[in-house]
Amino acid sequence: MSTDPPADGPSRTLGKHAVKIDGVSKSFGKTVALEPVWLKIRRGEFLTLLGPSGCGKTTILNLIAGFLEADKGEIFIDDELVTQVPPHQREIGIVFQNYALFPHMSVTQNVAYGLRTRRISKAETETRVREALDLVKLQDFADRRPKQLSGGQQQRVALARALVIRPRVLLLDEPFSALDRNLRTAMQVELKEIQSRLGLTTVFVTHDQTEALSMSERIAVMSRGSIRQIGTPTEIYDHPQNRFVSTFVGDANLFSADLLRKTAQGARLGVGGTTLDLDTYQDDLPDPGPVTLFVRPEQCTLTAPDQPGAITATVALSVYQGSHAELHLDCPASEDGRVMLRVPCGEAQDAGTKVGLALPQRGPAIYAKEGGPE
Amino acid sequence: MRKTPLDRVLDWTGRLLLAAILGFVMLPFVVVFIASFNESAILSFPPRSWSTKWYVNAFEYRDFGLGLVNSLKIAAFGATLALIAGAGFAYVLDRYDFRFKALLNSVLMSPLIIPNFTIGLGLLVLSAAASLPRSTWLVVATHVIIVLPFVARSVYVSLRNFERRYEQAAESLGGTPVHVLWTVTLPLLLPGLISGGIFAAILSFNEFTASLFVVNQSTKTLPVAMYDYVREYADPTLAAVSVMYLVVVATALVIVHKLFRLEKVLNVD
Numbered sequence A: 001m002s003t004d005p006p007a008d009g010p011s012r013t014l015g016k017h018a019v020k021i022d023g024v025s026k027s028f029g030k031t032v033a034l035e036p037v038w039l040k041i042r043r044g045e046f047l048t049l050l051g052p053s054g055c056g057k058t059t060i061l062n063l064i065a066g067f068l069e070a071d072k073g074e075i076f077i078d079d080e081l082v083t084q085v086p087p088h089q090r091e092i093g094i095v096f097q098n099y100a101l102f103p104h105m106s107v108t109q110n111v112a113y114g115l116r117t118r119r120i121s122k123a124e125t126e127t128r129v130r131e132a133l134d135l136v137k138l139q140d141f142a143d144r145r146p147k148q149l150s151g152g153q154q155q156r157v158a159l160a161r162a163l164v165i166r167p168r169v170l171l172l173d174e175p176f177s178a179l180d181r182n183l184r185t186a187m188q189v190e191l192k193e194i195q196s197r198l199g200l201t202t203v204f205v206t207h208d209q210t211e212a213l214s215m216s217e218r219i220a221v222m223s224r225g226s227i228r229q230i231g232t233p234t235e236i237y238d239h240p241q242n243r244f245v246s247t248f249v250g251d252a253n254l255f256s257a258d259l260l261r262k263t264a265q266g267a268r269l270g271v272g273g274t275t276l277d278l279d280t281y282q283d284d285l286p287d288p289g290p291v292t293l294f295v296r297p298e299q300c301t302l303t304a305p306d307q308p309g310a311i312t313a314t315v316a317l318s319v320y321q322g323s324h325a326e327l328h329l330d331c332p333a334s335e336d337g338r339v340m341l342r343v344p345c346g347e348a349q350d351a352g353t354k355v356g357l358a359l360p361q362r363g364p365a366i367y368a369k370e371g372g373p374e
Numbered sequence B: 001m002r003k004t005p006l007d008r009v010l011d012w013t014g015r016l017l018l019a020a021i022l023g024f025v026m027l028p029f030v031v032v033f034i035a036s037f038n039e040s041a042i043l044s045f046p047p048r049s050w051s052t053k054w055y056v057n058a059f060e061y062r063d064f065g066l067g068l069v070n071s072l073k074i075a076a077f078g079a080t081l082a083l084i085a086g087a088g089f090a091y092v093l094d095r096y097d098f099r100f101k102a103l104l105n106s107v108l109m110s111p112l113i114i115p116n117f118t119i120g121l122g123l124l125v126l127s128a129a130a131s132l133p134r135s136t137w138l139v140v141a142t143h144v145i146i147v148l149p150f151v152a153r154s155v156y157v158s159l160r161n162f163e164r165r166y167e168q169a170a171e172s173l174g175g176t177p178v179h180v181l182w183t184v185t186l187p188l189l190l191p192g193l194i195s196g197g198i199f200a201a202i203l204s205f206n207e208f209t210a211s212l213f214v215v216n217q218s219t220k221t222l223p224v225a226m227y228d229y230v231r232e233y234a235d236p237t238l239a240a241v242s243v244m245y246l247v248v249v250a251t252a253l254v255i256v257h258k259l260f261r262l263e264k265v266l267n268v269d
């Protein structure tokens, strides 16, 4: 390791953070899996690592668990420096996507594994295994082999096996992505309940933004080996700090705009032949010039095509979604020529209809043009 | 889907070809099988009258019995040692990175390209130079060298396909590396290890060339005993031995096959 441990040594009183990742990076040969990353996970927090496949989520989990050695940086669990501690001494619970239940052991033996390695008495082991199986509602399956269980049941065994050791941190690597949709939703609720009941520090990995938004207290959005934004689901959804986050989480309409000048409240922009005075939360506005304007579908409203201040567009396609309809518009002001918005089913329009598009004063964000500094 | 005439022709050509290949492979055995029941003392084909006396003769000929016992003993010890060494070697090769790894790999795999008689001769010269007795252990050592690469390769392949997540889960649950090896890795690799061991035993049981150099009268293996016999006599006893020989090896193979199905019984993936 390149960095020395802190001079005062690891403290034993439990601080605010259950996990602290301090400038940790990892490469495999020439592939940079993880740029130096700083991340503090609070005690009892449900934190999600969200990002596309290959962005380094599993690498972070493997580093926390100790399956990989960091190239640089330090990792602390409960304020204890664990960078050099082997996995079996880290007291971490892990649930993998493919469950990794021991196929040659029964459900009970699987769950008891972590207690037997700790040489816990037979009586206590029995009690704790029973409690853990109760927790995941699998009391009646104790003697089955993993192969005799459904995917959802196997995942619950994996959860019980990880929880029974009372881990300091629970790590879950895309645990539900192999399950079908209904089961996945049910398992999400179940996990969330168990997690908050036990007050368990949890790091959850997923590439599914809906899952991340619905379960997490905080989300760290990742791309290409680095964390692009950390925040609550609301912060991430409402105030994405960069183009990547805005398009990866939720739907986004991106307009080509001109930043004319910065104003007291925000900025004045030229977009689609009209001017827009924007109130903005951003403290990192790009310099005047060509910019990208980001607007959520639900922030756009349809108007008459000739309404002053409206951007002109033409309906290209209307997609019925049950609860609402998605209107896809051809719009020259959009970066990709398309704009999407949702309307009540009754207000769907036929293809070819000319419409106007009004943008709100509050909500949209301004990013530097693609390719420029973000 | 309906079959066109061309499909049918191809179908039948395929079947005939398969039958021809099977027939060709089986031909030596069929000939030997028939010859073993030949009444006449001259190894001729096809036989004019039939008898089972050569089977009786095979059992009564002392060297065959001795050879069989030796061969079984050597195969058992050799396969066990080769399995332990090969599995350990494969494990180190799969899990660790070290200098000279490639070199070690090629040294251990070299028996695959070095002819068996060279290995036999080498060990013979070595044992003579070190004035070691030509004991059963010398033969065992020879066989270990010959079958080791095969065993190591087969274990290595199982290890490459081994799902590391099982071990990681066990480690996260507090299992020390040795405990995990013992309670998770080995049990899951066991069917592969056992069939690798039986495979090694069959190779050892069949080995002739190298054995010829390192055996003496009392450590003679069955194939060497058969070779010695055919140099003196030309009667069908040897055909009878061959038939029995094949039965033994085939039984072993059936056991291997059963073990593969045993995996399902054990609920191992």
Ligand SMILES: Nc1ncnc2c1ncn2[C@@H]1O[C@H](COP(=O)(O)OP(=O)(O)O)[C@@H](O)[C@H]1O
Pocket (backbone or CB within 6 Å): A028, A031, A032, A033, A051, A052, A053, A054, A055, A056, A057, A058, A059, A060
């Ligand atoms: N053992 C490995 N050897 C080589 N490259 C790896 C290895 N593990 C991960 N990588 C690479 O590191 C990057 C990040 O991988 P990973 O953390 O698994 O991504 P994610 O879990 O977000 O899909 C990917 O480009 C992947 O190909």
Ligand SMILES: [Mg+2]
Pocket (backbone or CB within 6 Å): A054, A057, A058, A059, A173
């Ligand atoms: Mg992953």
